[in-house]
Each structure stands twice: as C-alpha cells, then as structure tokens.
Amino acid sequence: MNHFLTIEGLTRDDLGGLLDDADEFVDVLHRPIPKVPALRGKTVATMFFEASTRTKMSFEKAAKALSADTMSFSPGTSSLSKGESLKDTVLTIKAMGTDAMVVRHTATGAPWRIAEWIEQPVLNGGDGAHQHPTQALLDALTIRQHFGTLDGLKIGIVGDIRHSRVARSDIQAFSALGADVTMVAPRTLLPVVPEVFDAAASEDLDDVLSDLDVVYVLRVQAERGGASVFPSLAEYTARYGITKERFARLKPDAIVLHPGPMNRGVEIEGAVADDPRALILDQVFNGVAVRMAVLFRLLGGEHAE
Amino acid sequence: MQSELILAGGTVLTADGPIEADIGISAGHIAEIGVGLDGNETIDCAGAWVGPGLVDLHAHFREPGQEWKEDITTGSRAAAAGGYTAVVVMPNTDPAIDAGHLARFVADRGAEVGLVDVVPAGAVSKGRAGLELAHLDELWAAGVRVFSDDGDVVADAGLLRRAMDYLAARGGVISQHAVDVGLSRGGHMHEGAVSSLLGMYGIPSAADDVIIARDLELVEVTGACYHVQHLSTANGVAMIAAAKSKGLPVTAEVTPHHLAFDHHAAEGTNPVYKMMPPLRSTEDRDALRRGLANGTIDVVGTDHAPHADHEEEVPWEHAPNGVIGLEWAAAVVNTYVDLDQEAFFDRLSVAPARIGQVKDQGLVPAIGGPANLTVFDPKREWTPAASLSKAQNSPYLGLPLRGKPMVTVHRGVVTAVDGAMA
Amino acid sequence: MARVMDAGDVDRAIRRIAHEILERNRGSDDVVLLGIQTRGVPLAQRLAAALEEIEGEPVAWGSLDIGMYRDDLDRRPKRPLGATDVPVALGGKTVVLVDDVLYTGRTIRAALDALADLGRPNRVQLAALVDRGHRELPIRPDYVGKNVPTSRDERVTVSLVERDGEDGVIIETREPV
Numbered sequence: 001m002n003h004f005l006t007i008e009g010l011t012r013d014d015l016g017g018l019l020d021d022a023d024e025f026v027d028v029l030h031r032p033i034p035k036v037p038a039l040r041g042k043t044v045a046t047m048f049f050e051a052s053t054r055t056k057m058s059f060e061k062a063a064k065a066l067s068a069d070t071m072s073f074s075p076g077t078s079s080l081s082k083g084e085s086l087k088d089t090v091l092t093i094k095a096m097g098t099d100a101m102v103v104r105h106t107a108t109g110a111p112w113r114i115a116e117w118i119e120q121p122v123l124n125g126g127d128g129a130h131q132h133p134t135q136a137l138l139d140a141l142t143i144r145q146h147f148g149t150l151d152g153l154k155i156g157i158v159g160d161i162r163h164s165r166v167a168r169s170d171i172q173a174f175s176a177l178g179a180d181v182t183m184v185a186p187r188t189l190l191p192v193v194p195e196v197f198d199a200a201a202s203e204d205l206d207d208v209l210s211d212l213d214v215v216y217v218l219r220v221q222a223e224r225g226g227a228s229v230f231p232s233l234a235e236y237t238a239r240y241g242i243t244k245e246r247f248a249r250l251k252p253d254a255i256v257l258h259p260g261p262m263n264r265g266v267e268i269e270g271a272v273a274d275d276p277r278a279l280i281l282d283q284v285f286n287g288v289a290v291r292m293a294v295l296f297r298l299l300g301g302e303h304a305e
Numbered sequence: 306m307q308s309e310l311i312l313a314g315g316t317v318l319t320a321d322g323p324i325e326a327d328i329g330i331s332a333g334h335i336a337e338i339g340v341g342l343d344g345n346e347t348i349d350c351a352g353a354w355v356g357p358g359l360v361d362l363h364a365h366f367r368e369p370g371q372e373w374k375e376d377i378t379t380g381s382r383a384a385a386a387g388g389y390t391a392v393v394v395m396p397n398t399d400p401a402i403d404a405g406h407l408a409r410f411v412a413d414r415g416a417e418v419g420l421v422d423v424v425p426a427g428a429v430s431k432g433r434a435g436l437e438l439a440h441l442d443e444l445w446a447a448g449v450r451v452f453s454d455d456g457d458v459v460a461d462a463g464l465l466r467r468a469m470d471y472l473a474a475r476g477g478v479i480s481q482h483a484v485d486v487g488l489s490r491g492g493h494m495h496e497g498a499v500s501s502l503l504g505m506y507g508i509p510s511a512a513d514d515v516i517i518a519r520d521l522e523l524v525e526v527t528g529a530c531y532h533v534q535h536l537s538t539a540n541g542v543a544m545i546a547a548a549k550s551k552g553l554p555v556t557a558e559v560t561p562h563h564l565a566f567d568h569h570a571a572e573g574t575n576p577v578y579k580m581m582p583p584l585r586s587t588e589d590r591d592a593l594r595r596g597l598a599n600g601t602i603d604v605v606g607t608d609h610a611p612h613a614d615h616e617e618e619v620p621w622e623h624a625p626n627g628v629i630g631l632e633w634a635a636a637v638v639n640t641y642v643d644l645d646q647e648a649f650f651d652r653l654s655v656a657p658a659r660i661g662q663v664k665d666q667g668l669v670p671a672i673g674g675p676a677n678l679t680v681f682d683p684k685r686e687w688t689p690a691a692s693l694s695k696a697q698n699s700p701y702l703g704l705p706l707r708g709k710p711m712v713t714v715h716r717g718v719v720t721a722v723d724g725a726m727a
Numbered sequence: 728m729a730r731v732m733d734a735g736d737v738d739r740a741i742r743r744i745a746h747e748i749l750e751r752n753r754g755s756d757d758v759v760l761l762g763i764q765t766r767g768v769p770l771a772q773r774l775a776a777a778l779e780e781i782e783g784e785p786v787a788w789g790s791l792d793i794g795m796y797r798d799d800l801d802r803r804p805k806r807p808l809g810a811t812d813v814p815v816a817l818g819g820k821t822v823v824l825v826d827d828v829l830y831t832g833r834t835i836r837a838a839l840d841a842l843a844d845l846g847r848p849n850r851v852q853l854a855a856l857v858d859r860g861h862r863e864l865p866i867r868p869d870y871v872g873k874n875v876p877t878s879r880d881e882r883v884t885v886s887l888v889e890r891d892g893e894d895g896v897i898i899e900t901r902e903p904v
Contacts, residue, residue, distance in 0.1 A: 021808045024792065033844055036795035066795075087618050107620030108505050109574025117618075128622070129504030168504055191501035296795070296808075 001297045003115050005124040006131045007172040015177055019141050021293040022286070026141075029065065029289055038300045039068035042099040047073045047090070047114075048125065049105040054260065055125055058284070059102045062291035066300070071098065086110065087117055094118050100299055103127075121298040129163045134294060135259055136169035138287040140177055142279050143214055145286070146255055151178035154211050157199075158184040158240055159218030159267055162191055166259045167218060171199045182208055184240070188229045205240050210249050217242050217258045217268050233266050240267065247272045255279050308336050308344040310719065312712065315350030315680055316646065318357070318669055323646050328355060330676040333717035338672060348712055348719070350680045356650035358390025358677035358713065359635060360657040360666050362451070362480070362558060363534055363606030365627070366392070366423070368414065369407075370399025375611035375695045377411070380631070381420040383609070383694040385720040387632040388710025390677040391422035391658065391666040396433070397456035403428040405443030412448065420720045422677075424663055426451040429459050429468045429479065438464065441471055450662040453480035455534060458516055460486050462523065469529035478530040478556075478660060481520055483541070484582050488512035493622050495568040495583040503574065505622070510538040510589070513582050517544050524553050532660060533557040535608050537582035539592035546601045556660050558606035559593050561630045561637035562700060566590070570700070576617050576624030577700045580610070594642050597652060604657045607634045611696030629694050632724065633701045639683055639708030646683075654679070665716075680712035693726070731875050732896035737856070737887075740872030741770070744854055745777035747870050751852070752821055755779075759820045759848070760788040763838055764809035766827040767791075769889035770856060774825060789814045791824070791845075796837035817846030823869075827885040829855035832866035857896055859883050 007015075028036055044063040048056050051074070060070045073093060084092075090101070100121045103111045108128035115122040126132040143150055155174050161167040161183050174181050181199035183190055194201040202208050209215070220236055230236045237243070242256060247269070250256075256268070256278040264270045272278055308329030317326045317338065329337035329344055366380035377394075384392050394411060396402030402411060408425040415423020427444035431437045433454045441452065452472065459465045459481060469479055489508045494500050496507025517533055521544060524531045536542060536559050548555040562580060567590040570578040578584060596602040610627025617624055630637070635653055638644065644652065650669075658667020665675040687709050689701045713721040721727055732740070752758055755778050762771030768790045775788035792809040824838050835853060842851060854870035859877045875898065877883060882901045888894055 017807060024795075024808045024811065027811065028795070031844060036844065037840065038795040038797075085615060085619065086623075087615075105620065107622040108503055110620040112574060113618070113620050163504070165504060168502075191504075192496055192507060193498040193501040196498045196501045300795070300797075 003111075003122045004133060004294050004298060005111050005115065005122065007133045007136050007169045008131070010173070010176065012176050012178065015137070015140065015173055018137055018293055018297070019144055021296065022137065022141050022290045025289040025292040025296070026286065028292070029285070035065050035067060037067045038296055039063065039066035042068045042299050043071060043097055044068045044100050044102065044295060045071040045073065045093050045098040046102045046125070047093065047104070049075050049086075049103070049110070050126065052104055052126070055104065058287045059125060059291050062288050062295055065288065065292055066295055068295070068299070071096070086113070090114050090117055094120065100295065123294060123298065126165055129165050130168060132165040132169050134287070134291050135166050136173035137294070138283055138290040139170055139216070139257060139259070140173050141286045141290055142257060142283050143255075145282070146279065147213065149178070150174060153179040153213040154182070155179045155214040155216060156182045156184050156208055156212040157216045157218065158205060158242070160189045160221050161185050161218065162189045163221055164218050170216060171197050175199065184208060186229060186239070205246070209246055210251065212250065213254050215242060215250065215254065215256045217256060219259065219261070220263055220267050237266055242268045242272050244269050244271050247275065257283060260284070306337060306343070308342065309346065310714070310717070311342050311344035311347040312350050312355055312678065312680060312714070313342070313347050315353045315355035317355040318646055318650055320669055320671060323354070328670060328678065330714065330717050333676055335670055335672055335674050335676050338670065348680070350712065352684065353680045353682040353711055354646045354649065355670065355678060355680050356646065357654040357658075357667050357669060358679050358715065359388045359653045359710070360391045360661065360663055361389055361607050361609070361631065361634070362393045362532070362604055362657045362661050363455070364392045364394055364609035364631060365397065365611065366394045367398060367611060369410065373613050377414045377423060378418050379693065379695045380609070380611070381415065381418045381423065382726055383629065383631040383692065385420045385713050385715065386693050386710070386724050386726070388635050388679040388681060388713050389421055389631060390679070390713060390715045391424060391663050392631070393424045393426050393451050393661045393663065395453060395455045396426050396428045401428045401433045402426070403431050403433070403439035403444070405440060405447040408444055408447040408449050421715060422663065422666060424661065425449060426453050426455070426480065428452070429454045430464060433457055435460055435464065438468055438471070441468065445475060445477065450477045451480050452477055453482065453534070455480065455482045458482050458484055458486060462519060465520065466523050466527060469523055469527040469531070473527045473529035476530070478532050480532040480534055481516065482535075483513050483516040483520065483533050484508070485512045485515050488515065489581075494571045494579070495585040497568055497586055499568045499571055503572070508583055510540060510585060513538050514540045514544070517541050521548050521553065521555065524548070524555060528554065530554045530556070534606060535560045535563065535582060536593060536596070536602060537563055537585050537589060539589045542592050542596040542601055545596075549601065556603045557601070558604045559597055559602045560606060560608045561634040562628055563590065563593050564597065564641045565637050565704075566700065571621075574621040576619065576621050577628060577698055579621060579624050579626055580608070580628055581626035597638070597642050598644060598648070603652070604660065605634055605638055605652050606657070607631050611694050612698050613696060617698045627698070629692060629696055629699050630701070631694070632692060633689055633699070633706065635681055635710050636687070636706040636708045637701065640706045649681070676714055676717040678714040679710055681708060682711050683708045685709040685711070728897055728899040730895060730897050732873055734894040736873070737894040737896070740856060741773050742777055744870045744872060745774055745781060748774070748823060748854070749778065749781060751869070755782045755784055755786050757820050757849070758786055758823060759815060759817065760786060760823050760825055761791045761813065761842075762788065763824060763826040763834060764790060764792040766885055766887055766890060767825045769887050770827060771825040774854070787815045791838055791841055793834060793837035793841050796840045798833065798837070811841070813845055817842070817848045820848045821850050821852065822848040823852045823854055825854045827856050828883050829853070829858045829868050829871075830861060832862045832864035835866045836864055856885060857883055
C-alpha cells in the first residue's frame with residue numbers, strides 16, 4: 001500500500017483485512033504497556049491545514065504507540081499565511097526528514113496533489129467534503145465489534161450528508177462490507193445526485209428509524225452552511241434529532257454512533273449520547289487502533305526483498 | 306513561372322471544392338494553383354488537406370500585465386504550431402483592453418513578433434468591471450470588431466443592451482462569456498454525479514442557459530450580432546439552433562476541451578481539467594459534437610488560457626480556470642468530430658474570420674489571395690508530449706490524437722512545420 | 728530441489744522434541760508453548776498435544792505474531808498481521824517459543840521483544856523444526872528437529888498439513904533476483 005487516501009475502490013476483502021489488523025492493535029492498546037516498536041526511528045508528520053484537535057491527537061497517539069516520532073504542522077502558526085504555497089510547505093517539511101504525512105485540508109483532493117510531490121506515503125485525514133477513510137474504518141470496526149459482521153445490517157446515516165466526508169466514506173465502506181445503508185436528510189442536505197451512492201435515500205427519519213440496527217448521527221455543520229437550510233436548530237432537532245423519544249423507538253439492540261464533536265441537544269440528545277448503546281467513546285478508542293493499523297501498513301516492516 | 310514556395314501535392318480547398326494540386330506562393334500571395342509547379346522551395350503535402358490558415362476567435366495571450374503565464378511571443382508560437390495564422394486575443398489583460406491605445410499596443414506587439422495576426426478584442430465595460438461602457442468608439446477606430454468582457458459575463462442586462470445598441474448600428478459583435486454569476490458562485494465543477502461523489506460545490510447547466518436565454522431576448526430587441534463563447538450545455542445548443550431558425554444574428558463557439566472531455570475527467574481532481582464553463586455531462590459533450598458537425602455551432606474557439614506551473618500545482622478548488630489548446634485544437638476537432646475538409650476549414654478558419662471580421666484570413670485559396678494557409682494531415686496519429694507555450698496546463702499531453710497541422714504559412718512565410726517553429 | 732524431511736520424519740521429530748522438553752524441564756508444569764506465526768503455530772499445537780499424550784496433563788499453548796517487532800534489517804517479505812493469543816499469564820512460566828525454520832535469528836530476537844511486552848516468564852527456550860544455520864545474532868535453539876546445512880542462495884520450505892495439506896521439508900535453489 002503506497003498511500004491511504006480513499007475508501008473508494010477498496011474491496012470487502014481489503015477492508016476486512018484492515019479491520020483484522022486493527023483488531024490486533026486494539027489488543028496492543030489494552031496491554032499494560034500499550035506500545036510496540038514497529039515504527040521506531042520513523043517520523044510521521046501531521047499536516048492539518050484545516051483546524052482539528054481531536055483527529056490530530058488520535059493520529060499522533062497512533063504514531064507514538066507504534067514508537068514513531070511525530071511532527072505537527074497547523075496553519076494558524078505557519079508561513080502559509082505569509083504566502084508560501086502548499087507545495088513548498090510540503091517539500092519543506094519533507095526535507096526535515098519525514099517518513100509519512102497525514103494530511104487534512106479543506107480543499108478536495110489536496111492529499112492526492114501532495115502524493116504527486118513526495119515519494120513518502122500520504123494518509124488522508126479528511127479532504128473537503130470528499131473522504132475521511134480512517135473515520136470509516138473506525139466506524140466499521142466499532143459496528144463489527146458489536147454485531148460480529150456488517151452483513152445485512154440496516155444502517156441509517158442521518159444529517160448533512162451533502163457536505164460530509166464522513167458520510168461519503170462511511171457509505172462506501174459499510175456497503176462494501178455488506179450493509180444496507182440509508183441516507184436520511186432533507187433534500188437540500190442529500191447529495192445533488194443521490195443515485196451515485198450505493199444507498200437508499202429518505203427525508204423522513206421517523207419512517208426508517210425502527211428498522212435500523214445502527215443510527216449514525218452526523219454533526220450539524222454550521223461552518224459548512226448546513227444549518228442555514230433550517231430556520232432554526234430547534235426545527236432541525238424536531239425533524240432529524242436523535243431525541244430520547246426517537247431512541248426509545250429503536251430496536252432494543254440497535255446502537256448509535258457519532259463522529260464527534262457532538263452538539264448535545266441538537267442532532268443528539270445528551271441522554272442518548274450517554275446511553276450504553278451509544279458507542280461514541282468506543283469509536284474514539286478504535287480510532288487510535290485503526291490509525292495504527294494504517295500507519296503500520298504504510299510504514300511497518302518494509303525493506304522487503 | 307518560378308514561385309518562392311510550393312506546397313506540392315496536397316488536397317487544396319478551392320471555391321470549386323477540394324482538388325489535388327500544388328500551390329505556388331510569392332511575395333506573400335498565392336501566385337498559382339496547378340500541377341507540377343516549380344519553385345525555390347517545395348514542401349511535399351501529399352495526403353494532407355490544404356486550406357486557409359486557421360483563425361481562433363478566442364485566446365488569452367496575457368500581455369500586457371500577466372506575462373508570467375504567457376506573452377504575445379510565446380502565444381504566437383503556440384498558435385503557429387497549431388496551424389493558426391490569426392488569433393483574436395481577449396482583453397482580460399492588466400490593464401484590460403478598454404481603450405484604443407491599448408488595442409493598438411497589442412496589435413503592434415503581434416506584428417512585431419510576426420508569426421500570426423494578433424487581433425485584439427475590446428472590453429465591453431471599462432476595466433471589465435461591468436459598470437460603465439468602455440471606450441467603444443476608440444476601440445472601433447483602432448480596428449476592434451469583437452467586444453467581450455471575457456473572464457466575466459456582462460451581467461447587467463441594461464449595460465449589455467446599451468453596448469448592443471451601439472454595435473448594432475456599426476456591425477461589431479458582442480462575444481459573451483455566458484455563465485451567470487449567482488448560479489456559479491462557490492462552484493468548482495459541473496453540478497452532477499461527479500460533483501456529488503467528490504462532495505464539491507457544482508455549477509449547474511442552468512448557469513450558462515439563463516444567460517443565453519436572457520441575451521437572446523436582447524438580440525431580438527437590438528438586432529446586434531451576438532456570439533456565445535464556449536458553449537457547454539446541450540440546452541445551449543438547442544437555444545442557438547432555435548435562434549438561428551428565427552433568423553437572429555447569433556453565432557456560437559465550442560472549445561476543443563468541451564469536445565474531448567466530460568465531467569468524468571474531473572474525478573482525479575487534477576486541475577488540468579478545470580475550466581469555466583466546466584466540463585459537463587457526457588450527453589452535453591455529445592450534443593456539442595453534433596452541434597459542431599451540423600453547423601449549429603459555427604466555430605471552434607480554443608479559449609487558450611495559460612497559467613503558470615505554480616498556479617496549477619495546487620488543489621482543484623484553489624486552481625485558476627482554463628487550459629491551453631492552440632497547438633492541438635485542430636487535432637482534437639478532427640479526432641472527436643466527423644468533419645470533411647470543407648467543414649473542417651469552415652469551423653476552424655472561414656467562419657471565425659467572418660464572425661470576427663478578420664481581414665486577409667479565412668479565405669479559401671485563390672490566385673492573388675493572401676498566402677495564409679494551413680496544411681493538415683487528417684490521418685496522422687500522434688500524442689502531444691510538451692507545449693511551446695510558457696504554460697504547460699494542457700489536458701492533451703499524453704492523449705493520442707488523430708490529425709496534425711504539418712505546415713503553417715503566414716503571409717507567405719513558413720512559420721511552423723510538424724508542431725515546431727520553422 | 729531436495730526433500731530433507733518427509734511426513735514421517737516430521738512426526739518423529741515432534742515426538743522427540745516433546746520428550747526433550749519434558750526431560751529438560753522435568754515435566755510439563757509451568758510450560759507454555761508459543762508458536763511464532765505462521766507455521767510455528769500448528770507446530771506448537773502439535774507439540775502441546777504430544778506433551779499431553781505423554782504426561783497425561785494438558786499443556787497451555789498459544790500464538791505470537793512478530794510483525795510489530797521486526798527490524799529494518801529483516802529481509803522477510805511483508806505479510807498480514809496474524810493473531811497474538813497468549814492463553815495464560817506468563818509470570819513464573821517456562822515459555823517455549825516454537826518456529827518452523829531457524830535461520831538468521833532475527834525472528835527470534837523480535838519474538839523475545841514481543842514476549843517482553845506480554846509478561847515476565849521465568850525462562851524462555853526455543854524449539855525449531857529445522858535449523859538451517861547462518862545466524863546473524865547470538866541466538867541458539869534448545870530443541871531442533873533437524874540440522875540442515877544450507878547455502879544463502881537456497882530456500883527452505885516447511886509444509887504442514889494444517890496450512891499446506893501435507894507435511895514435509897524441502898530445500899530448493901532460489902531464483903536469482
């Protein structure tokens with residue numbers, strides 16, 4: 001594997017193999033010393049051109065748990081504001097001695113461009129509204145841990161799908177792994193051409209709710225113009241929020257997931273987020289394991305003959 | 306008779322149709338057309354079409370003001386290599402060509418380089434700001450006949466109407482960059498299946514169509530000659546056809562890239578496929594090909610838009626719109642659209658010269674006429690490898706094409722042979 | 728290509744090693760077998776069964792994947808991660824690492840590192856079905872099925888019924904790269 005940029009094109013077996021590796025790293029993270037020397041001497045640079053603290057920390061934890069060194073770049077404190085181009089920034093950081101770059105960027109396709117400029121592996125930490133492949137892996141892992149498989153599961157993804165890279169990666173990963181996915185959103189927050197995705201589409205959450213095994217709740221993204229579709233957040237909650245009342249109508253073994261950070265009281269009620277069937281903190285823990293698995297694939301045990 | 310230069314054995318487009326013949330050229334003019342002609346220099350054109358030098362109604366040479374992308378010298382070279390003997394250059398330079406002396410500067414620079422006739426288009430509005438009319442009278446006196454705020458649409462219908470009224474009386478043509486500001490705002494590619502997959506804001510086909518529909522109403526009101534630049538939608542082609550059947554003085558152009566590609570080219574987010582209007586659906590592309598073949602679309606305009614490497618080596622959403630195309634336009638048209646020799650030279654030379662009122666150009670070879678000629682081998686298979694332009698933002702590098710301009714003759718002088726300067 | 732062990736040879740070697748383990752450790756109390764992925768694992772399972780057959784007491788066995796512990800100088804090709812399954816706490820135990828082929832010793836060094844992260848056994852011993860020589864580290868086996876001198880341009884391939892459908896060991900000359 002040279003780069004890890006997108007879920008698109010990964011087969012069921014590809015994804016299954018990555019989840020299997022992630023399982024091994026979950027075991028490592030449960031040890032008294034949750035660390036292995038696999039990437040000792042390697043440096044992983046996290047280049048986050050779009051603000052994010054939690055995903056960046058997750059990648060850094062994953063790199064360190066593999067004994068790699070980390071370097072971190074973020075735009076506010078950098079010379080990008082002095083007019084340095086993305087390409088020059090990337091080449092400068094690479095010249096300091098980087099073995100892999102984790103990139104998050106507001107512009108679609110930025111990690112692909114970066115992969116054209118450096119030979120080292122590039123890992124997509126989220127580009128525009130396009131892909132967030134490690135998120136999809138950690139979500140799939142969490143579902144698989146709970147149900148044993150994704151085959152035949154009914155998964156509803158609720159919220160601003162049009163502007164969500166999490167949704168795009170999730171739909172592709174879940175359906176490749178055998179789940180039936182439904183996108184639930186008002187028409188203006190569904191993709192412009194919904195048929196392009198291997199998922200059903202519904203505007204009525206209450207219509208599909210009681211059939212679902214997994215409710216995947218997306219953030220209301222004020223910063224991407226999602227909220228402006230509704231006259232008020234209260235109306236969003238009324239139609240699409242996972243309230244206690246809606247939660248009570250779910251199948252008894254259905255689970256709730258959320259990519260974080262949550263807007264408690266908006267897309268998800270606080271009591272639901274704190275319920276044992278909301279596996280949000282499991283997602284976070286699995287995120288480190290999944291990122292360890294991907295970094296290991298990209299950098300571990302190389303110099304093959 | 307001994308001519309200076311003989312183009313021998315090609316299929317020459319004449320007023321009576323294509324005939325296999327030699328052309329003898331002396332003192333910048335066609336001295337003879339016959340068989341077995343004698344000359345100081347002879348170029349073998351067997352198997353190739355010979356016709357009037359190609360004329361581009363729409364290119365960007367970036368001089369004055371943006372010479373890091375291209376200048377009149379390098380743009381002229383790219384044009385000559387592509388078989389062009391005349392290029393109408395757009396006024397979105399810095400400063401914009403909105404006054405007579407600026408138009409004269411561009412024309413003089415072109416004459417100084419001497420490879421192609423560089424014909425400046427003039428802005429419709431001062432500074433291309435869309436608020437006040439440019440010095441249309443000065444521009445007219447300086448020889449400008451094509452008026453465009455290209456790069457931007459003339460958004461204010463009132464301003465457009467006043468420009469049309471002025472030009473209707475004189476006979477110039479308004480060349481409109483037909484993309485609505487509001488509908489294209491925030492968009493980076495065609496709004497459709499690919500933009501949905503990529504999660505990118507798209508520009509719906511309606512953005513082009515609302516401007517064309519609106520402007521056609523103004524053509525009915527004013528009677529001005531109106532030319533739609535870079536058609537990109539099937540609906541646009543249909544509206545042009547309907548307008549023509551009503552007898553309106555409307556013409557339209559299509560770019561080579563809109564003939565070659567559709568929005569699937571954007572899937573890899575390589576900015577070399579980013580242009581305005583964007584590459585649209587496969588159905589749109591096919592309608593454009595049909596429109597050019599049946600003449601609804603009058604001309605091919607390259608919209609040659611050079612950008613420097615450092616401007617292109619960025620993520621898609623940060624990249625400027627536009628790709629270069631002068632060197633390969635003729636080849637692309639021949640590869641993707643079925644045109645016989647007469648139609649080929651009509652769309653690429655005769656009609657552009659007529660619409661742009663470009664003197665001495667687009668004239669079917671005849672004795673005594675100016676020696677602006679292109680020799681085009683319609684069967685040559687080749688793959689573009691690099692560009693003579695300062696810019697390299699070409700979507701055709703590495704794309705196999707069929708048909709190549711082999712010899713370009715500008716006012717009797719061979720400017721380019723087989724894609725390289727002579 | 729030469730066959731150096733057939734199915735019968737493999738079976739007899741496993742039994743002999745089982746006896747040697749019991750002799751050295753004076754029984755199977757506190758013995759834990761850990762097979763190194765991949766072919767060390769079925770060997771460990773078979774050894775555990777042989778020990779149980781002889782002593783009448785079950786013996787704990789598990790698997791160890793060293794993928795996360797290899798060093799840069801390890802020239803083995805990348806392979807998918809296998810399971811690390813350690814069935815009992817290792818404190819106070821005698822761990823017998825089990826592998827199919829002992830060669831440079833780098834795999835065993837990685838296994839010792841992995842073991843250090845999993846617990847603190849009293850002692851660690853090493854059983855290999857085949858020792859082909861050419862050690863690059865000061866590692867020595869405690870139990871060997873067969874010593875097979877090889878040259879560096881030869882490849883030793885162990886087949887086991889559980890993975891490959893049959894038991895055997897062959898040597899072949901490697902194709903030049």
